[in-house]
Amino acid sequence: MQHELHTDSNLSISDFTKDHGQDLLIHVPEEFSFTENYSHLSTATNESLYTLRNGMIYKAIAVGQEATIVEISDYDEHYMLIRFVEEDQSISPALRTGVAQYVYDWFDLGTDLAPFYKMAAQDPLLQQAVVSFYGLRNMGIPDLYEAICWGILGQQINLGFAYTLKRRFVEHFGQALIYNGESYWLFPTAETIATLTVDELAAAGMTTVKKCEYLIDTAQLIVNGTLSKDELLQATDVKQAEKLLVKIRGIGPWTAHYVLMRCLRMPSAFPIDDVGLHNSIKHVLKMDAKPTKAHILELSAGWSLWESYATFYLWRFLY
Known part of the structure; x- marks a missing residue:
């Protein structure tokens, strides 16, 4: 199906995580930058669902009827660290697995961005975005x-x-x-x-x-x-x-x-009427007025199956 073209949908939890004492290490792809994603999250100055502090992300995550608070941080070029902050809390295997899956989905770690970067490098509208924000993922909303x-x-x-x-x-x-x-x-x-x-x-x-x-x-x-x-x-x-x-x-x-x-991670999803997208294109191309829908369709002709990521990267110029 179309929305599965760029994702590793058959991976199990053990394929992308490993235990690190009581904590978890979650594998990140080559085209990933914790710093870029942290920077993106920091633009939401009134966010109620996560807290950023000293380069770490704190978030409550629910899995079924259980919930916990985790600290997510950069570990090395291959892994992020997920730490369960309440060390005396009994973390069930289901909660542990669910937290890892949530973080994997939230950061869209299953998408191979190499083809997107190859396309974008030749695209006049996107080429600066992928240089400026290399390693940024489409930070999603799994629920x-x-x-x-x-x-x-x-x-x-x-x-x-x-x-x-x-x-x-x-x-x-x-x-x-x-x-x-x-x-x-x-x-x-x-x-x-x-x-x-x-x-x-x-x-x-x-x-x-x-x-x-x-x-x-x-x-x-x-x-x-x-x-x-x-x-x-x-x-x-x-x-x-x-x-x-x-x-x-x-x-x-x-x-x-x-x-x-x-949420669904469909790569062809394209909110073409989005005001932020219009303003981003206007900003990148230094236009006097926002582009028309026809102009946007013309500019995006080469984005096939990457409209979602193209939109997300253009948004990043503004927020």
Whole structure:
């Protein structure tokens, strides 16, 4: 299937991790830079789901009914280190495996970027991006409900306010794990939001009734099994997957492609109407006005099967 062309989908957890005492080492590909990915994460100044401190990433991760806090850091040119910060916590094999899988997916470590870099080096719009941000991965959102929520919350508002809404949503309805007096938040589950009313969501600071309805409706679809990541991954191509998503109230083409790009990892996902993409192209080409859709299609003609990464790298010029 199209979205599997660049990924090692048959790897098991043992293929990319190894024990390091109580901690884990996770293998990184050659085209990877911890520094570049850390720098990208640091641009989110109001992020509620991870904390950056002294070159390390701290994040709460849930696996089924279990959850823990991890510290992710650079180890050497071949590995990142995942440290379970609460050393007295009993880490079950399932939680250990799930954390490793989450980090692997979050950093998109299964994608071979060598063909992308080869293509981009010859592309006038991308060649500077791959030099400036070499080793950057498409930092994703492994959880489908979280990815959809972020897309819905970000509709028709600027990025800064979207982060504010996300923080309100997380801190009202998510779960916090406490370590050394600090809170590390887990994103609200679909099961939690599915039981809420529009008034309850609005009281938490959500800006419009429609967005509240979309967040609840989508949660209910996930809880009752109508919508799932597995179902979307069965789509034969990105167009079919987009059709499955845009049938859902509150999800238009932009949100659908955002989800397919950041969660499903479909390389052809292309949020062509994204304002950030337009501004990035304008910035790179030093244009007086934002490009038209026709111009973007012309510029992206050589990106086949890499539209997602091309978009992500262009975004990085701005944030």
